[in-house]
Amino acid sequence: GGGGGGRRRAEEGCAVSDQEAPDTVLYHGGNVTGRPCSSTLHKNLVMVDVIKWPVFSLLSPQELKSIQQACVFGTTATEAVYVTKDNDVFALGVNCSGCLGIGDGQSIAVPKKIDALCGKKIISLSYGSGPHILLATQDGETYSWGLNSSCQLGNGTTGPASLPFLVSSMFCAKKAVEVACGFSHSMVLTSDGEVYSWGSNNCGQVGSGSTTTQATPRRVIHSLEHRMIVTISCGQVFSVAVTDNGEVFGWGNNGNGQLGSGFNGNHLIPYRLTALQGICILQITCGYAHTLALTDEGLLYAWGANTVGQLGFGSRSNQMVPVLITLEKERIVEIATCHSTSTSAAKTHSGQVYMWGQCRGQSVTVPRLTHFSCTDDVFACFASPAVTWRLLSIEQDDHPTVAQSLYREFDSLETSDLKFCVEGKLIHVHKAILKIRCEHFRSMFQSYWSEDEKEVIEIDQFSYPVYRAFLEYLYTDSV
Numbered sequence: 001g002g003g004g005g006g007r008r009r010a011e012e013g014c015a016v017s018d019q020e021a022p023d024t025v026l027y028h029g030g031n032v033t034g035r036p037c038s039s040t041l042h043k044n045l046v047m048v049d050v051i052k053w054p055v056f057s058l059l060s061p062q063e064l065k066s067i068q069q070a071c072v073f074g075t076t077a078t079e080a081v082y083v084t085k086d087n088d089v090f091a092l093g094v095n096c097s098g099c100l101g102i103g104d105g106q107s108i109a110v111p112k113k114i115d116a117l118c119g120k121k122i123i124s125l126s127y128g129s130g131p132h133i134l135l136a137t138q139d140g141e142t143y144s145w146g147l148n149s150s151c152q153l154g155n156g157t158t159g160p161a162s163l164p165f166l167v168s169s170m171f172c173a174k175k176a177v178e179v180a181c182g183f184s185h186s187m188v189l190t191s192d193g194e195v196y197s198w199g200s201n202n203c204g205q206v207g208s209g210s211t212t213t214q215a216t217p218r219r220v221i222h223s224l225e226h227r228m229i230v231t232i233s234c235g236q237v238f239s240v241a242v243t244d245n246g247e248v249f250g251w252g253n254n255g256n257g258q259l260g261s262g263f264n265g266n267h268l269i270p271y272r273l274t275a276l277q278g279i280c281i282l283q284i285t286c287g288y289a290h291t292l293a294l295t296d297e298g299l300l301y302a303w304g305a306n307t308v309g310q311l312g313f314g315s316r317s318n319q320m321v322p323v324l325i326t327l328e329k330e331r332i333v334e335i336a337t338c339h340s341t342s343t344s345a346a347k348t349h350s351g352q353v354y355m356w357g358q359c360r361g362q363s364v365t366v367p368r369l370t371h372f373s374c375t376d377d378v379f380a381c382f383a384s385p386a387v388t389w390r391l392l393s394i395e396q397d398d399h400p401t402v403a404q405s406l407y408r409e410f411d412s413l414e415t416s417d418l419k420f421c422v423e424g425k426l427i428h429v430h431k432a433i434l435k436i437r438c439e440h441f442r443s444m445f446q447s448y449w450s451e452d453e454k455e456v457i458e459i460d461q462f463s464y465p466v467y468r469a470f471l472e473y474l475y476t477d478s479v
Contacts, residue, residue, distance in 0.1 A: 140175025
């Protein structure tokens with residue numbers, strides 16, 4: 001457990017325990033709108049199945065296997081950008097406001113390359129509600145595209161852009177390490193700990209000291225000027241940042257107390273959250289109008305809007321200052337929410353995942369233990385819209401479970417020893433697996449059945465989607 005109320009002098013730095021052992025991993029997360037101060041927070045890495053996001057059902061098994069990174073976004077979670085193992089970048093979905101970055105506004109069910117980004121390693125990606133997209137590459141470049149009615153692309157205009165724009169050309173030679181988007185404003189954290197922002201500023205969310213829309217990137221200074229920032233996050237119309245010694249600063253809309261200052265007036269410049277004085281924050285993430293913060297001792301604080309129980313302390317009243325949230329006295333290693341939802345989630349060091357807040361129209365006011373092994377699944381299954389809260393990244397698994405291995409080999413041309421032909425399309429399978437899993441096939445593949453000698457079996461009494469789903473179920477236990 002955390003113990004001790006999470007109090008520690010911030011000057012001592014953000015110490016992170018190294019006690020957790022890594023789990024077997026297939027997919028892991030890298031934050032969309034905020035990264036922890038230490039990669040140790042992501043040592044308990046677990047499998048995520050991207051097919052849980054419906055937009056990926058448009059992809060073939062081969063395309064699914066090629067995915068290295070993925071992000072699902074949009075007002076109905078029907079848009080996606082993903083990166084393959086060959087470092088090609090693709091998009092698919094509805095394409096509102098040209099948010100897919102493919103050069104036009106046409107919806108596409110077949111993935112299309114974003115040529116300008118192919119070959120570039122994406123390290124951080126975020127999306128606004130328009131939507132607009134902002135990402136940073138390993139070389140420190142920042143690109144934006146999509147809706148631009150409030151200058152959220154940072155190119156000095158209000159015209160939409162359906163192709164990636166190199167927005168980092170607007171702030172000299174600074175290298176981006178993290179990006180974050182709100183409803184219609186954008187932020188970048190640079191390698192030297194500076195924060196740049198632009199876009200809509202009606203509540204001061206750009207942090208300039210005024211409420212004038214900011215058309216191009218400008219450094220957020222005032223109380224941040226001489227501080228090293230290590231992570232950033234955006235709510236719908238507010239922004240937060242964490243310093244290298246664990247202090248929290250916030251600015252923008254504060255109508256629900258989401259900045260934690262104790263009153264509900266907006267802040268036009270960064271405000272230091274004095275209520276967390278002496279507590280070292282490692283990770284921070286913003287929901288629609290609430291904020292979650294994780295301490296170096298594995299404790300969770302929450303504040304802001306609470307109309308659907310997203311703060312997790314048992315009621316639905318807003319909180320103007322941080323409140324300590326307990327999860328069965330277990331130390332927390334990861335917290336999750338995003339600006340387009342009021343869903344919250346957390347993972348403990350033992351691997352348990354809790355969720356609370358908005359849950360498919362229900363209000364869950366206290367953290368509820370789930371059967372999930374990662375926070376990403378909470379958003380795929382329960383958030384509205386069912387977006388990804390961070391950039392999903394795939395990592396090769398040297399020690400997969402039996403279930404993971406079977407999942408990988410369904411419809412595998414490389415290892416199969418039998419093909420079904422349905423409506424002219426081939427499905428690659430393995431006789432032994434079918435015999436083990438299904439009595440029908442156990443009988444079919446007897447030496448006195450003609451099918452036992454065939455390499456291709458024609459199926460004409462079922463449609464391709466139905467028969468494929470049936471076979472896939474034998475490999476995965478899911479339809």
